Amino acid sequence: MIGAAWRRTLNDDRSYHAINLNEFSFTVPIYAYQVEGEGGLSLIWSRPNRD
Structure with missing residues (x-):
């Protein structure tokens, strides 16, 4: 497996x-983290x- 993603919700929805x-x-x-803002994703x- 190379990775996984989970959808999360903040307190302000x-x-x-x-x-x-x-x-x-x-x-x-x-x-x-992938977030959506005014300029898109x-x-x-x-x-x-590595230390």
Whole structure:
């Protein structure tokens, strides 16, 4: 499996997708959020350091 996404809802009823990408060749997993804003969809991601 390379990843999964979950639909989440904030307290003010806005929703987003929480995404987790992990594959055996990755040194660390990638965590991302897909949100909808005024300019359309955005993907915000972070990848922790290997330290």
